[in-house]
Amino acid sequence: MLFRNGRESDNVEDRRSEGGGGGFGGGRSIGVGTLVIALVAMYFGIDPRVILDTASVSQSPPPAARPAAPRSPAEDELARFASMVLADTEDTWGAIFSAGGGQYREPRMVLYTGATRSACGVGQAAMGPFYCPADQKVYLDLSFFNELKDRFRAPGDFAQAYVIAHEVGHHVQNLLGISDKVQRARERVSERQGNQLSVRLELQADCLAGVWAHHADRSRQVLEAGDVEEALGAATAIGDDQLQRQSQGRVMPDSFTHGSSAQRVRWFRIGLEKGSLKACDTFNTARL
Known part of the structure; x- marks a missing residue:
């Protein structure tokens, strides 16, 4: 990818120096069994707040974190790259919302190591990257990028x-009210039907990632040869x-909650080719 302006986002919260302490002690701590269930839930696309919030995670200040291992230059470069990607999404979605008469509220990105607190409960590296709508x-955890390369061969x-x-x-789905609508709908249907709604939500997020890439490349020529293939591989x-x-x-x-490989590839391609929010309506189509 080519980021010619090199702008980094001001919305990055770097917690890597916490060393994965994450506040697992003091007050009423979350049980190991509950944490394991929440990790499995997150992995399969189930909102972990349903589990973690009922576990009464302590609201007291976390204890002193364990010292973090020295960060490598390669990791710091990954952090800089993630910040530039976030900045580019800010530029892209800011322009899209503005063109539609709205105003884009930028999210923050938390970089952490091992574990950290979120408004959705305790986040763990094993969950992979996630978005918490409660705190936007x-x-x-940047180690996921190594897992993406080594484990997933992407x-x-x-x-x-x-x-x-x-x-x-x-x-973006959260700002548009789509996430809340889907969550309310999931509460009224069977587990199987709830999974189907989750698939449509996740495929729409894939499509929206494609919309970002479409506009970023058209405005700033960020894509290089092989970039699209890398995304499709992921x-x-x-x-x-x-x-x-x-x-x-x-x-x-x-039991699918995110969609098959073919579906994820298809909807990213749709967003990339069309560059339109309207094209990403995964909820009113028979074919996913």
């Missing part, structure tokens, strides 16, 4: 940018069918 923040800077843009897509690697096949050796479509 994107949470990212290397490249645009693969990393796609991940951030997907989470920012959830922020979308393929983290499809529900691919993850289920790797983890349990079989695919169960009724």
Whole structure:
């Protein structure tokens, strides 16, 4: 990717120096069993607040964090890159909202190591990147990018940018009221139907990531040869069918919460090619 202006976002909250302390002690701490269930829930697209909020996570100040390991120049460069991606999403979505007569409220991005608190409960690196609508923040442990490259075989800077843009897509959904509408609908339907709504929400976030890439490249020529293939490789690697096949050796479509690899690739492509919010209406289409 090419960021010619090199602007970094002012909306980055760097907690990496906390060293993963995350506040797991003092007051009433969250139980290990509850945390494990919440991690599994987050991994499969279930809102962890349902579990973590009922566990009464302590609101007292966290204890002194363990000293963080020295950060490498490579990690600091990743942090700078993530900040530039966030800045570019700010420019893009700011312009899109303005053109539609609205005003874009920028999210913050929290960089952390190991674990950290969020308004949605305790965030863990094992959850992968996530967006918390309660505090309008994107949470990212930079080690996920190494996992993306090594475990998921999806290397490249645009693969990393796609991940951030997907989470920012959830922020856009939150601002537009889509997330709340889906959450209310999920509370009234069966688990299977709730999963289907989650799939449509996640595929729309993929499409919105494509919309960002479309406008960013048209305005600032940020894409290089091979970038799109990197994003498609990441979308393929983290499809529900691919993850289920790797983890349990079989695919169960009724339990999908993010969409298949083919669906994720398709909707990112739609956003990239059309560059339109209207094109990303995953809720009123028979074909996903």
